[in-house]
Amino acid sequence: MNNHSKVIDIKTLKVSCTDCSLSELCLPRGLNEGELEKLDNRVLRKKPIQPGDQLFGNGLPGKSLYAVRSGAFKTYELSTNGDEQILGFHLPGELIGFDALADNYHHCTATALVTSSACEIPLEQIQSLCNQLPGLQHQMMRIIGKEVNVDHEMLVLLGKKSAEERLATFFLNLSRRYQDRKLSPYEFNLPMSRMEIANYLGLTIETVSRIFTRFQKQKLIDVNRRLVHLKNIDELRSLVMEDEINRSDVS
Amino acid sequence: MNNHSKVIDIKTLKVSCTDCSLSELCLPRGLNEGELEKLDNRVLRKKPIQPGDQLFGNGLPGKSLYAVRSGAFKTYELSTNGDEQILGFHLPGELIGFDALADNYHHCTATALVTSSACEIPLEQIQSLCNQLPGLQHQMMRIIGKEVNVDHEMLVLLGKKSAEERLATFFLNLSRRYQDRKLSPYEFNLPMSRMEIANYLGLTIETVSRIFTRFQKQKLIDVNRRLVHLKNIDELRSLVMEDEINRSDVS
DNA sequence: CGTCCAGTTGAGGCAGATCAAGCGCGGTGG
DNA sequence: CCACCGCGCTTGATCTGCCTCAACTGGACG
Known part of the structure; x- marks a missing residue:
């Protein structure tokens, strides 16, 4: 890493998983320092996204997951008559983009509600890392499971x-x-x-x-x-x- | 394989993934013969389940996924006021039990609608196999992604x-x-x-x-x-x- | 200081819920 | 074989929670 260089600007520091205050809510949870660094190297930091702008869109190819770093996003699907149904609101530390796991195309759209930023983690990288780091695989399963449970709670809410x-x-x-x-x-x-x-x-x-x-x-x-x-x-x-x-x- | 033994009873034959007509819908999709056998060895076949009987229950430990082999199941959650909300109906070849991925406890209950049977695949086995068989990992991601998308479609249905x-x-x-x-x-x-x-x-x-x-x-x-x-x-x-x-x- | 737009408030309507009665089929027993 | 019951389902009458339509309010901004 760049520990040898003492003169690093604050931005660079802030965007590494090691120093991210959200790591306990996010993918890095449960990883040790060395493992974290491996993950860190695969993560792409995206530029700030303005309110209303898309992080990803329905029908577009999707080969990554995204971790909300700051701000907030909504994901939504378009119903048959054209109006949207919001599927979820997503806060920092939460992962979105699972809708592209099935066929590598997004089935919903994610847009920023306020000025926001996100980390992009290519699915290929996640998969290969999961094979090396059992802790990461475990955490992935936990996050996916929570996603499913959250959706189920929403079904109860809307149904009853x-x-x-x-x-x-x-x-x-x-x-x-x-x-x-x-x-x-x-x-x-x-x-x-x-x-x-x-x-x-x-x-x-x-x-x-x-x-x-x-x-x-x-x-x-x-x-x-x-x-x-x-x-x-x-x-x-x-x-x-x-x-x-x-x-x-x-x- | 057990081709050398010509005297095998029909039941044994029917319950291997190799001969299961559902394999293209289920976990084995995309695996070659050798890989299939590896998976096959980890799968537990459960006895028939009578209508109304549980495959797994809310609050109970869950360390497996289940593939519907025959019949049909429903999964449901209890709302805060005690009545159930059905989350899904599950036909042969479909996997259920993702609700336990988050914390190894089931958050919903699965019961048979008619006389049914299911294959149990311990999560530990799936995870270790995924590290050996990229095809399996890929198919797992596909199935999970589909699960998420199906739930999202239900949110649109109930919301709009x-x-x-x-x-x-x-x-x-x-x-x-x-x-x-x-x-x-x-x-x-x-x-x-x-x-x-x-x-x-x-x-x-x-x-x-x-x-x-x-x-x-x-x-x-x-x-x-x-x-x-x-x-x-x-x-x-x-x-x-x-x-x-x-x-x-x-x- | 007018315009805009997100949000609030009010009046009335309607899709679907609730309440209540009836129907038909399978099972039981006489 | 029919008489009876129970239960899943259907049908009708009425009710209501939320929607729709419409008018209004208040803060932001040029």
């Missing part, structure tokens, strides 16, 4: 939950993910618009807005434009599990 | 489609999967109840029943109990307006 439950679930999910990133689980900025929240949760923008207002009246949250303050997380939690209490006692 | 579109999509999807299995794409038995169809599609049993009736009046299908006859696939397609570009799993 009321609008109110969806919003409460959404806030609690974001809260936990910000906490995992050493950020406040109580106060954060939404990187996405109301429109995008509604789309993601299978609702309309009006319904989302009304429930934001309702939650504020109930002192559960404060929302000011995109700044959210969760004031009563326990109550939000009980909202998600509320309905079984009401339904199961009449006998 | 009308009840009618959901049912049409459901029929077309089953039709294609039966065709892939060299069965009639026009006439087949549903392995699941109306209730399970409704649950899977985020609808009620009454709505499903009404749309079945409507489709019959429109001469799109014939349904008699669980026997379905698709009479006008093109019209069903136009109901969904779905471009089936992505499902060509023969890639």
